[in-house]
Amino acid sequence: MIGLGVWQLQRKADKEALIALYERNMAMSSxxxxxxxxxxxxxxxxxxxxxxxxxxxxxxxxxxxxxxxxxxxxxxxxxxxxxxxxxxxxxxxxxxxxxxxxxxxxxxxxxxxxxxxxxxxxxxxxxxxxxxxxxxxxxxxxxxxxxxxxxxADDTPNNHLAYAVQWFLFAAAALVIYILAVRRRLRP
CATH class of the missing domain: 2.40.50 (OB fold (Dihydrolipoamide Acetyltransferase, E2P))
Incomplete structure (x- = not known):
């Protein structure tokens, strides 16, 4: 899940570059x-x-x-x-x-x-x-x-940061669940 969050952060940078290209294209008059x-x-x-x-x-x-x-x-x-x-x-x-x-x-x-x-x-x-x-x-x-x-170009969605945060939250929730399960198993 952390890998998916990192991947979404990389996609965010790629999408920002694409939107910048679109904005440059819109400014061209030829x-x-x-x-x-x-x-x-x-x-x-x-x-x-x-x-x-x-x-x-x-x-x-x-x-x-x-x-x-x-x-x-x-x-x-x-x-x-x-x-x-x-x-x-x-x-x-x-x-x-x-x-x-x-x-x-x-x-x-x-x-x-x-x-x-x-x-x-x-x-x-x-x-x-x-x-x-x-x-x-x-x-x-x-x-x-x-x-x-x-x-x-402004109509091009770039919601990859939200997706990255979502994956990191899923990873945190899984870690909390894992810790609780291990603590319960270790109890006498």
């Missing part, structure tokens, strides 16, 4: 080429980019927030970008219903963020996780939609 294949390197997340969506092949409305804090449904288009390949996920804005907008594609400029579907811990541990896709959140929404709130 556009980067959108990554062709997943997984997207951390150095590309929260950077500005643009893509050409030839046509949306599937819509995935999900709950979300606009830039003013209003609630609605994020309209995420799975766009075809060429003859083959995985395409690109584009958040084109927030609407009030499930109906996708009348958008047929085009050039989209925005911010690269982690996509809505991230592999779970168990799938990653078993080696069965497909690479996580990123998503481009459009700077300018399509007609009839509000601009989606852009996730930031």
């Amino acid at each position: 556009l980067v080429s959108y990554p062709e294949l997943p997984p997207v390197p951390d150095a590309m997340l929260y950077r500005k980019s643009s893509v050409v969506c030839l046509e949306p092949v599937r819509w995935d409305p999900r709950s979300g927030t606009d830039r003013n804090g209003g609630k609605g449904f994020r309209m995420i288009a799975d766009c075809r970008t060429g003859a083959e390949g995985p395409g690109v996920l584009v958040d084109v804005g927030i609407g009030d219903g499930f109906a996708p907008p009348k958008w047929t594609g085009g050039i989209v400029q925005g911010t690269i963020v982690p996509g809505p579907e991230q592999p779970g811990m168990i799938a990653r541990a078993m080696g069965k996780a497909s690479p996580a896709r990123a998503m481009l959140v459009a700077d300018t929404p399509v007609a009839g939609l509000r601009p989606s709130a852009v996730p930031s």
Whole structure:
């Protein structure tokens, strides 16, 4: 348990470095080429980019927030970008219903963020996780939609210190239980 607590402290430092990288990325103003294949390197997340969506092949409305804090449904288009390949996920804005907008594609400029579907811990541990896709959140929404709130580096959780304290407390509780059990056994 102490080893797990130390491991969580190491992960805390790694996560702090990752958040610092994301913050540096957010401060950069130059556009980067959108990554062709997943997984997207951390150095590309929260950077500005643009893509050409030839046509949306599937819509995935999900709950979300606009830039003013209003609630609605994020309209995420799975766009075809060429003859083959995985395409690109584009958040084109927030609407009030499930109906996708009348958008047929085009050039989209925005911010690269982690996509809505991230592999779970168990799938990653078993080696069965497909690479996580990123998503481009459009700077300018399509007609009839509000601009989606852009996730930031501050949204990245770093609760590893709490996990470390939890493991150290478990170890302390186990030690107290062990001492009490030994004292009881040594009594005549």
